[in-house]
Amino acid sequence: MQSFQQDCVALALRRYRRGEVSRRTLLAGLAALGVAPFATDEARAQAARQLVMVNWGGIANQGFGRFYGEPFMAANTGWTVVQDSTGPSAGRIRSMVESGRVTWDMCDSSASSSNLLGRQNLVTKIDYSIVNRENVIGPGFALEYGAAPYSFSSVLAYDSAKFPQGGPTSWADFWDLRKFPGTRLLRRDAIGALDAAQMALGKDPANLYPLDLRACLRKVAELRRNAVYWNSGSESEQFMRTGEAVMGQIWHTRATVLEAETNGRIKFIWPQALLQAGIFVIPRGNPGGEMAQRLMASMLANVEPQVGLLQLLGNGPTNPRAAALVPQELRRKNPTDPENARVQVVLDGNWWGENYQQANADFIDTITG
DSSP, X not given: OHHHHHHHHHHHHHHHHTTSSOHHHHHHHHHHHTOOHHHHHHHHHHHTTEEEXXXXXXXXXXXXXXXXXXXXXXXXXXXXXXXXXXXXXXXXXXXXXXXTOOOOSEEEOOHHHHHHHHHTTOBOOOOTTTSOGGGSSSGGGBOXXXXXXXXXXXXXXXXXXXXXXXXOOSHHHHTOTTTSOSOEEEESSHHHHHHHHHHHTTOOGGGOOSOOHHHHHHHHHTTGGGEEEESSHHHHHXXXXXXXXXXXXXXXXXXXXXXXXXXXXXXXXXXEEEEEEEEEEOBTXXXXXXXXXHHHHHHHHOHHHHHHHHHHHOOEEOSTXXXXXXXXXXXXXXXXXXXXXXXXXXXXHHHHHHHHHHHHHHHHHHHHO
């Protein structure tokens, strides 16, 4: 029996080291086996030195493991960073924290969600005695309850074949159905759409917030009979690819794919794009404790991995020292390249965190009639 138990322990530990099981599953399985105390102690020691980073799946699992996890593990011998691609929704974070069964240490989130989760006491404040604020390009990327090791933008993309006299150059043009006829494309979400509507109304992009929600919703309603709405990045590509929409507000990562795929027929512009922080949060009561803060610090400080993530996923670096390391051929695709960033608007995550729930409900009511 002892040999069987030891074999089971060895197998469990191998699976744990490969990231195939969580520390909670490991310890529960060992307890069920009734293993010898030395084995449990070994397992607990290893489990206590693992951080679980949660993403939304796809190639991000590879990218975050390689460019965030590996540099941290190289600098912190004995620690492992495991990727979990099950999706860190706000609801799941809430459920874990409120049940007292937190198994996640770091979650890919957003500026608005970090604000909301923080006010609900579901995530931990970022410890800026450990995390260096100077390792991000601006205050919108180092928030009270989250920090951003990557960035992305919501840009205006359009099919240049539909506009031989020249395409749109602003959100005012996006709303101009006479000069630029055709179906518009927006995300089925208030964030981004209402900010663009505010610019289309003529408000100075440098002083965009607070948004006039009533006016923005009325502006969105103007497009209701001439718009379609996307729910996922792949869906946004498909609307543009098939010609169902002649122009749209989509993520820059998707726009660059379309631009390359169509040999430049589908174009996108940086002016008035919405530059957004790729925020990570730390659930309250996370098992790794302070080491999650140190992982956050590593993610922000390591410049070369951020450039590597740009090359792999298209997400922009947020460390101000990274821009100089981006290859020339990638600068057009980099949202935080100084030439691109200066003509964009940084989305105000704090404002959205305070206003999102009602604003989004009103937005959905508006577009569904």
